[in-house]
Amino acid sequence: xSTAIESSTQPVSASPVVPAERRATSLIxxxxxxxxxxxxxxxxxFTSIAQPRFLSLQNIKFILIDTTVFALLAIGETLVIxxxxxxxxxxxxxxxxxxVSSNLYQIDPGISIIVVFAVGIGVGLACGLGNGILVxxxxxxxxxxxxxxxxxxxxxxxxxxxxxxxxxxxxxxSFLAVASGSVLGIPVISIIVAAMVLLAAYYLRNxxxxxxxxAIGSNPSAAQLVGIPTSKRVLIAFVISGALAGLAGVIWxxxxxxxxxxxxNGYELQVVAAVVVGGVAIxxxxxxxxxxxxxxxxxxxxxxxxxxxxxxxxxxxxxxGLLLLVAISLDKGIASxxxxxxxxxxxxxxx
Amino acid sequence: xxxDHNADDFKAVALSLQHARKYFGAVHALEDATITLRKGEAxxxxxENGAGKSTLVKILAGVxxxxxxxxxxxxxxxxxxxxxxxIAAGVAVIYQEPTLFPDLSIxxxxxxxxxxxxxxxxxxxxxxxxxxxxxxxxxxxKLDPRRLCLGLSIAEQQIVExxxxxxxxxxxxxxxxxxxxxxxxxxxxxxAVIESLxxxxxxxxxxxxxxxxxxxxxxRVTVMRDGRYVLSDATSNVSQDQLVRAMVGRDLEIRSATSxxxxxxxxxxxEHLTEEGVFSDVSFSVRAGEVVALAGLVGAGRTEVATAIFxxxxxxxxxxxxxxxxxRRGAPLExxxxxxxxxxxxxxxxxxxxxxxxxxxxxxxxxxxxxxxGLLNSGRENxxxxxxxxRLQLKYGRIGxxxxxxxxxxxxxxxxxxxxxxxxxxxxxxxxxRGIDVGTKAEVHRLILxxxxxxxxxxxxxxxxxxxxxxxxxxxxxxxxxLVREFARKDATEELIVEAATVSGGVAA
Ligand SMILES: Nc1ncnc2c1ncn2[C@@H]1O[C@H](COP(=O)(O)OP(=O)(O)OP(=O)(O)O)[C@@H](O)[C@H]1O
Ligand SMILES: [Mg+2]
Numbered sequence: 001x002s003t004a005i006e007s008s009t010q011p012v013s014a015s016p017v018v019p020a021e022r023r024a025t026s027l028i029x030x031x032x033x034x035x036x037x038x039x040x041x042x043x044x045x046f047t048s049i050a051q052p053r054f055l056s057l058q059n060i061k062f063i064l065i066d067t068t069v070f071a072l073l074a075i076g077e078t079l080v081i082x083x084x085x086x087x088x089x090x091x092x093x094x095x096x097x098x099x100v101s102s103n104l105y106q107i108d109p110g111i112s113i114i115v116v117f118a119v120g121i122g123v124g125l126a127c128g129l130g131n132g133i134l135v136x137x138x139x140x141x142x143x144x145x146x147x148x149x150x151x152x153x154x155x156x157x158x159x160x161x162x163x164x165x166x167x168x169x170x171x172x173x174s175f176l177a178v179a180s181g182s183v184l185g186i187p188v189i190s191i192i193v194a195a196m197v198l199l200a201a202y203y204l205r206n207x208x209x210x211x212x213x214x215a216i217g218s219n220p221s222a223a224q225l226v227g228i229p230t231s232k233r234v235l236i237a238f239v240i241s242g243a244l245a246g247l248a249g250v251i252w253x254x255x256x257x258x259x260x261x262x263x264x265n266g267y268e269l270q271v272v273a274a275v276v277v278g279g280v281a282i283x284x285x286x287x288x289x290x291x292x293x294x295x296x297x298x299x300x301x302x303x304x305x306x307x308x309x310x311x312x313x314x315x316x317x318x319x320x321g322l323l324l325l326v327a328i329s330l331d332k333g334i335a336s337x338x339x340x341x342x343x344x345x346x347x348x349x350x351x
Numbered sequence: 352x353x354x355d356h357n358a359d360d361f362k363a364v365a366l367s368l369q370h371a372r373k374y375f376g377a378v379h380a381l382e383d384a385t386i387t388l389r390k391g392e393a394x395x396x397x398x399e400n401g402a403g404k405s406t407l408v409k410i411l412a413g414v415x416x417x418x419x420x421x422x423x424x425x426x427x428x429x430x431x432x433x434x435x436x437x438i439a440a441g442v443a444v445i446y447q448e449p450t451l452f453p454d455l456s457i458x459x460x461x462x463x464x465x466x467x468x469x470x471x472x473x474x475x476x477x478x479x480x481x482x483x484x485x486x487x488x489x490x491x492x493k494l495d496p497r498r499l500c501l502g503l504s505i506a507e508q509q510i511v512e513x514x515x516x517x518x519x520x521x522x523x524x525x526x527x528x529x530x531x532x533x534x535x536x537x538x539x540x541x542x543a544v545i546e547s548l549x550x551x552x553x554x555x556x557x558x559x560x561x562x563x564x565x566x567x568x569x570x571r572v573t574v575m576r577d578g579r580y581v582l583s584d585a586t587s588n589v590s591q592d593q594l595v596r597a598m599v600g601r602d603l604e605i606r607s608a609t610s611x612x613x614x615x616x617x618x619x620x621x622e623h624l625t626e627e628g629v630f631s632d633v634s635f636s637v638r639a640g641e642v643v644a645l646a647g648l649v650g651a652g653r654t655e656v657a658t659a660i661f662x663x664x665x666x667x668x669x670x671x672x673x674x675x676x677x678x679r680r681g682a683p684l685e686x687x688x689x690x691x692x693x694x695x696x697x698x699x700x701x702x703x704x705x706x707x708x709x710x711x712x713x714x715x716x717x718x719x720x721x722x723x724x725g726l727l728n729s730g731r732e733n734x735x736x737x738x739x740x741x742r743l744q745l746k747y748g749r750i751g752x753x754x755x756x757x758x759x760x761x762x763x764x765x766x767x768x769x770x771x772x773x774x775x776x777x778x779x780x781x782x783x784x785r786g787i788d789v790g791t792k793a794e795v796h797r798l799i800l801x802x803x804x805x806x807x808x809x810x811x812x813x814x815x816x817x818x819x820x821x822x823x824x825x826x827x828x829x830x831x832x833x834l835v836r837e838f839a840r841k842d843a844t845e846e847l848i849v850e851a852a853t854v855s856g857g858v859a860a
Contacts, residue, residue, distance in 0.1 A: 206473045208466055215452050215463055222450035225414065226463045227435035285454035 036277065036291075040298050047305040054308045057185055063297075063304045065179055065255055068190045069094075070296035072248040073271045074278070075200045076128075076241030078292045081275055082204075083237050084217040084284030085135060085142035089127060090245040091267030092153035097123045097249030098263045099157060102166045105175065113175055120250035121243050127153055128242015132235035142238075150268060154261075161261040168257030179255035189251060200289045213237060217284025266317060273320040274299045277327040299323065362389040364426070365554035366411070366442070366523050371420030373406055375756065378748040380406040381417070382578040388523060388554040393545055395565040395586070396558045398575035398598050399788040400760025401746030404558050405447050407575070408527045411556075412444040413437030424523070443521035447528050447558075447759040447786075449508035451500045458483040458496035461515045486514045491540045505532040505697050506649065513541060524548060525556045528759065530564060531786045534649035534814060542568050560760070560788050562591055576600055599790045614824070615639035616674075618808035619691075619777045621660060624669035629655050630832035633669070637777065637808040642799065644823035645812045647852045652832040653812045654696050657779050660810075661693040662686040673777055690776030692716070694767055694783065696812075702766035705755045709747055710736035712754050712765050716773040739768035742798065744791050760786045771798065778802060779810045784818060796821055816845045828852050 048055045073090045080087045101120035104111050127149065134145045168176065181188045204210035212233045216223045223230050253259050278295025280287025302323075303316045366388040373381040381403045388394050396404050409415045410422070413431035422429055424440050431437045437444070451460050458480045459466070466474045467482070483496040492510050500511060509532050516524055530538045545555055545568050557569055565572060566586055573583040574597040581597050582589075589597075617636050624633040630652035637643045645653045658664040660671050662683035671678045673689040695701040703712055710729070713736035714721050721732050736750050743764040747757060754765055763786050770778065783799065784792045799822060803809050813819050819826060826843050828836040828851040836851035 208464065208468070208472070208474065211455070211459060211463070211466070211474070214455060215459075218452035218454040219450065222452060225412075225434050225446070225450050227433065227438060228464055281454070285452070 036294050036298050040301060043298075043301055043305055047308060051308050054305060059304065059308065061182065061185065061187060063300055064190045065187050066300040066304070067293075067297045068187065068193045069248045069252050069255070070267075070271060070274055070300060071193050071197055071293040072244050072251070073241075073267065074274050074292040074296045075197060075289050076237075076244040077271050077275045078200075078280050078287060078289045079204075079213060079237040080142070080241050081272075081280050081282065082217045082284055082287060083213045083234050084220060085234060085237070086146060086272065087128075087131065087142065087238060087241045088146040088268045088272075089131060089149040089153055090241065090248075090271055091264040092150050092157060093124050093127045093242055093245035094249040094252060094264035094267060095261065096127070096153055096157040096160065097121075097246035098253040098259050099161055099166065099249075099261070101246075101250045102171060102175070102253035102259050105172065106164075106166060106170050109170075109172065113178075116175065117247070117250050120253075121246040124246020124249065125239055125243040128239040128245070129235075131242065132238030135238060136231040136235040154265075157263075158261045165258065165260035166253070171254075171257060175254055176257060177254075179251055194293075197289055197293045204289060209233065209236075214285055217281075218286070269317060269324075270299055270320045271296075273324040273327070277323050282328055362391055364388070365390045365424070367421075367423045368407070368411065369421045369423075371407065371410055371417040371422070373403075373410065373415055373417050376748070378752075378756070379578055381410075383580055384420070384575060384578065385580040386556070386573050386583070388556055389571075390522070390554050391549050391552040392571065393549060393555040393557050393569045395569035395572040396556055396575065397560075397562070397565060397572060397594065398581075399746075399790055400744075400764070400786075401758040402575045402598070403578040404575060405527055405758060406578075408444060408446070408525055408556075408558070411437065411442055411523075411525055412446075413442075438519065438521075441522040443516040443519040443524045445509075445512045445516045445524075445526045445529050447531075449505070449512055451503075451508055451511060453501040454499065456497050456499055457487075457494060457511055457514075460500055460511055461486070461496075461518050465519075482518065483514060486517050489517070490514065490544060492537075506534065506537060509533060510537070513544075517544070521553070523554045523556075527558045528560070528786060529557075530559055530561065537649075538564065560786065560792075562594060562789070565594075566591070574598055595789055598788070614641040615806060618674055619660070619810065620670075620672040621656075622670045622672070624656060624659060624666050624671065626655065626659060626664070626666045628832075630659075630829070633829070633832075633834055635827050635834065635837070637810050639776075639806045639808050640803050641824050642803050642809040642811060642822050644819040644826045645810060645829060646816070646819050646826055646848050647829035649814055651829040651852065653829055654781055655832075656829070657693065657781055657810070657812055658695075660686070661691055661779060663693075692770040692773050692775030692778045694770045694778070694780040696781040696785075698763055698766040702769070703754050703762060706753055708751045709740070709745075709754055709757070709765060710750045712736075713739055713768045713772055716769045720773075735772055736768070739772050740764075742794070743768055744794060760788055760791075763787055764791070767795065771802070775807065777808045777810070779812075781812045783811060783813065784815070816848060819843075819848065820845065 044055070053059060073094065077087055077090060097120040100123050101116045104116050104119060131142070131146055131149055134140050135142045179187065179189055204213070212223070212228045215226070215228055216230050216233060220230065249264065252263060274295035275287070275292040276282050276295070277298060278287070278291035278293065280292055299320060302319055306315055306319070307313065364387055367386070369385050371381055371384040384403060384407050386394070386396065386407065396407070398404050406415065410417050411431070413434045413436050416430070416432060422431065424442070429440060431440065452463070455463070461483050462479050467478045469475045480496040487494055487496065490510060490513060494507065494510070500508070503511065509529060513529060516526070529541060533541065542564070545557070548555060557565070559565055569586050571583065572586050572589065572594065574581040574594065576598060616639055618639045619637040621636065622634050625631045633656055635643065645656070647653050655664060659666045662678065662681055662685065665681040671680070673686070673691060676689055678686055678689060704715070710733045714732040717735065718727065721728055721735065733750050740747065740750065745764050745768070746761050754762055757765065767783070780799065784795050787795060796818070799809055799811065811819070811822055820840070820843060824840055826838040826840070826848060827834055828838070828848060830852055838847065
């Protein structure tokens with residue numbers, strides 16, 4: 001009844017199609033990391049010329065510990081964003097976990113450090129569970145849920161802290177040593193978190209449940225069709241994000257020693273910026289934890305540079321916002337270019 | 352032969368669905384659907400757009416639970432509450448619309464949730480990629496399993512879906528219009544794969560609007576109309592006419608389509624259009640009242656030329672002129688303002704806003720006409736959509752329903768309606784009847800010719816030669832990105848067009 005025209009099975013171009021497209025893709029993906037390191041290098045270069053103190057061992061250590069806290073938050077945020085959600089409550093969770101855990105020393109100075117960490121992580125986990133249930137089972141958009149919990153949890157934090165705050169004197173040196181201990185000048189905690197980043201990256205790449213998150217973010221309805229337990233996965237992503245924010249809170253407390261109800265204020269923007277700058281697509285489906293951690297390093301280096309140069313901390317937020325904007329527009333450009341390259345390469349069949 | 356035939360009648364039943372009913376609110380998608388699939392046999396399911404075929408598929412896939420009805424798989428009554436359960440029961444489904452993850456590799460798409468693993472549950476990428484490579488080779492397709500699905504053409508997406516279904520090694524394979532987006536070489540390969548599945552005793556359900564495919568590979572056929580079972584018989588017992596009558600429920604009047612409209616001034620002129628490595632030196636023109644067909648292989652660059660004319664795609668050299676006015680390149684808004692309309696090939700992605708209503712989607716192209724002082728008149732929007740809905744035999748619940756709820760073929764019709772309602776001066780239609788049922792096909796042809804009669808310059812891209820011959824006043828053939836031949840309708844035959852499209856070194860016109 002209808003005859004279709006035969007299509008040729010020969011590729012239009014004689015050149016081998018496969019390697020070229022893979023090269024293009026990996027080049028583009030690597031360009032992102034080169035870009036970040038390029039910006040990082042320039043920043044370090046100019047700042048250290050203007051203010052040599054910037055490259056002092058002490059300052060580098062500060063940058064590393066700050067990055068460590070953010071990298072922890074970034075791991076969780078990456079899981080969440082990859083699944084096409086967002087967790088804006090991480091800053092508040094960090095704040096409340098920091099206070100509740102370190103405050104234990106004010107109640108019982110002899111308390112075990114393990115209990116302190118467990119409580120911090122537990123508080124974060126509970127917050128993440130609340131977020132996750134509302135998003136995954138309540139079907140409320142994560143932006144709405146976590147924007148609400150950002151304020152609710154911060155409000156609770158203010159209530160709990162009340163007039164008192166935790167000061168360094170109240171904290172045992174063993175606890176303060178968590179953030180300050182170092183080998184060969186590198187904070188031990190940074191090494192541990194770097195290992196966690198690599199572990200998370202390995203997990204996301206090599207386990208089904210990790211791939212599920214990418215699938216969910218890439219095409220939620222298709223994820224349902226292939227039988228991925230989407231609600232469960234999204235719930236777990238939020239729980240992990242919460243727990244890591246709790247852990248980051250304990251480390252934050254150990255590092256700063258003084259904890260009041262403003263701890264972690266505004267971190268959510270910085271973390272989202274770090275993750276997106278590090279190449280995680282804001283609408284889910286792609287990106288890596290390693291990239292996000294590198295993004296965190298960039299952001300904290302910039303913040304530190306501004307501080308060293310005597311620029312008001314107010315600019316931190318502005319810079320984070322600007323970077324976010326640049327990264328997102330860059331991503332859109334890259335994505336459409338990538339699509340074009342891939343489309344161009346597959347012309348051997350199909351129009 | 353007769354012995355053979357008798358033996359086939361005793362083939363074991365793999366799956367049977369009896370008296371299934373499924374309502375979506377007020378929409379009665381399925382009233383009373385019945386189908387029986389046997390092992391080692393391909394069974395066709397045919398019916399008009401909106402007859403309920405895909406709804407039936409989704410019941411077998413565990414996507415929808417029927418309101419009533421009995422499902423048996425291998426003689427056991429079963430209730431499929433999720434797609435997981437259907438997969439576990441040995442049912443593999445190729446959905447009408449591709450359901451891929453653009454950010455993941457082809458291999459991962461094929462094996463998602465079933466990735467081969469090594470110790471500790473780690474995914475074994477090399478094994479996975481090798482299996483996918485093998486399946487793709489079996490389908491005769493050169494695609495790198497490691498490549499992302501982002502940017503795959505619809506045909507390629509469909510092939511990944513087919514690979515996915517094959518990788519399941521399921522005993523029951525259900526294919527909802529797997530051939531709609533494929534070129535005939537790819538169709539041939541798919542049909543060969545179906546043959547080999549039959550030999551390994553797999554039960555297959557095959558949905559297609561191309562009846563010759565049904566006759567080629569299916570032993571039996573079931574016809575559905577308005578959500579009801581109409582007939583089920585061996586394909587050797589029903590003629591194509593009987594089949595069409597059963598689908599449509601009346602005799603189909605085939606109006607012979609001719610446009611002998613006098614052609615007017617040159618409306619669309621394309622000169623030396625070139626995109627490095629994609630198409631080069633493409634020149635042709637379309638007059639008012641004329642229908643020109645762009646024929647050629649899938650992949651010859653026809654869609655690319657069309658999208659370049661419309662400004663979605665940039666070209667390197669050349670010029671596009673509409674009504675004497677030269678268009679800037681890469682400016683689709685200007686193209687639209689100058690009166691070009693483009694019905695894209697990939698309608699779902701490029702032509703529709705799935706969450707919006709039918710009326711809004713139809714009206715999207717005609718906002719100016721429909722609004723008063725910048726305010727949209729939704730009454731007029733609705734009546735415009737209703738008018739076009741009626742002309743294209745659109746099957747819908749309410750005009751305010753979201754396009755998402757329409758059947759695949761009916762979604763195609765909405766995109767057609769959107770551009771036809773705009774009354775363009777130049778209309779470019781890429782594969783106008785893809786996924787559209789036999790009854791409406793003739794109607795779409797009639798509409799295109801009527802537009803030409805009203806003075807619209809029409810450029811049709813079609814891989815179906817009878818369609819090309821039925822519509823076109825002139826036929827321009829492309830091969831490997833170049834124009835190779837031009838025919839007047841009276842000089843063209845299917846053979847000549849195929850020859851021009853495939854034989855290299857042929858006479859260039
Ligand atoms: N989720 C839904 N909500 C509301 N109505 C629906 C839904 N899914 C399908 N329908 C309706 O059910 C009817 C049957 O649709 P179905 O997709 O099964 O048709 P089909 O036979 O596959 O058609 P086609 O040949 O166009 O693909 C249509 O009228 C459609 O609008
Ligand atoms: Mg359908």
